[in-house]
Amino acid sequence: MSDSQTIASLDIGTYKMQVLVGEIVDNNSLHIIGMGRARSEGVKKGDIIDIRKAALRAQEAIVNAEKSNSASLKSVCLGISGTHVMGFRNLGSANVSGADGLVRKADVERACEDARSKNLPEGRTYICRICCGFYLDGQFTVSPLGKKANRIDAEFWMMHGDSEKIYDAMHLVESFGLEVDHLMFSGICSAKTVTTPVQRDDGVVCIDIGCGTSDYAFYKHGKPIQAGVVPVGGDHLTNDISLGLKLSPKNSESLKIRFGAAAPDESDRNKSVWAVGDKQIGDRKISLYSMRKIMNARLAELFELIRQDLGEYVEDGAIRSLVLTGGTSRIAGICELAQEIFGVPCSNGRFNAAIKEELREPEFATSIGLLEHALSDSLLELRNRRKGIFEETADIFRKIFNR
Secondary structure, three states, X not given: OOOOOEEEEEEEOOOEEEEEEEEEEOOOEEEEEEEEEEEOOOEEOOEEOOHHHHHHHHHHHHHHHHHHHOOOOOEEEEEEOOOOOEEEEEEEEEEOOOOOOEOOHHHHHHHHHHHHOOOOOOOEEEEEEEEEEEEEOOEEEOOOOOOEOOEEEEEEEEEEEEHHHHHHHHHHHHOOOOEEEEEEEHXXXXXXXXXXXXXXXXXXXXXXXXXXXXXXXXXXXXXXXXXXXXXXXXXXXXXXXXXXXXXXXXXXXXXXXXXXEOOOOHHHOOOEEEOOOOOOOOOOEEEHHHHHHHHHHHHHHHHHHHHHHOHHHHHOOOOOEEEEEOXXXXXXXXXXXXHHHHOOOEEEOOOOXXXXXXXXXHHHHHHHHHHHHHHHHHHHHHHHHHHHHHHHHHHHHHHHHOO
């Protein structure tokens, strides 16, 4: 992390490039002081496919963010998503070394290091390796220190992506003379910012439905347990409407926004809407029931795919609620459909009251979550630095008094 108290996040999306600028106040709180946006180009399903076009749009968003708060950015927290992102579960083990059988910090560190050391195939790079919890002689616990056991296992969720695509995203930032201070999976960040501590402790799945893809993250015991990407998003709804009703993508997008719903209602059978809306030559009426039925099929597919990914947690009741965010979460009836498929309560994501009201929109979830991730990492770094200083001072005093 740079010495500056200003931090920024960059969300590279299929629809938009978005930069938020935050200021760390009193080393413990975040104030959002700037924003920049640009329409995406060169990005498909969250993956950069034309780095030159993507870089131009990212630069536009960065320049707009700098203008909004009259500051020059030095570094960013970069969110990574896309169809190339994958995850797997890995266990690391260590024998408890103390004669009394009590788990100490060194035992935990050895188990964690064993879990983190798993090598990836060539061409893959880790995005994050997150500790989900521990097992002491097979019994799960979040806090193993001081407890008695013969063996400790550390459980990690390991997220990785295509090395070239991750390099492209980082190169895009560095080509402007900026540093990438933090790299994190977007879905974990957005999930944390729109769910409550109680939800994350009980067991919540947050689904961030973007244009090209949807990120999901499952939190339990306050920690991310599993996360991933499903290659279905809002653009798929638009394309389905376009193909099914023989409309242009532009008109399909407009209809989706104005009249879209996650499921048809019986009262929709006899209702129709104008495709263009000007009732001029070439305009025609569209069955509202047909359009919403098309949307229902695609959204049901999205939720079923995520449900399959989380199969064991759905079956054993570990998931207690769902939270939806992202631009597509605005569609009417989408929470009811998700609730029907998962069999647990569903709600739209809610932001902390400290976030400015104009930013409490689902499209900002990833950008805000990335800033909060950068803040938490900065505070951890500060605590470790202070701890190091304290330990150094203590060593000096021990040397003085033990002469």
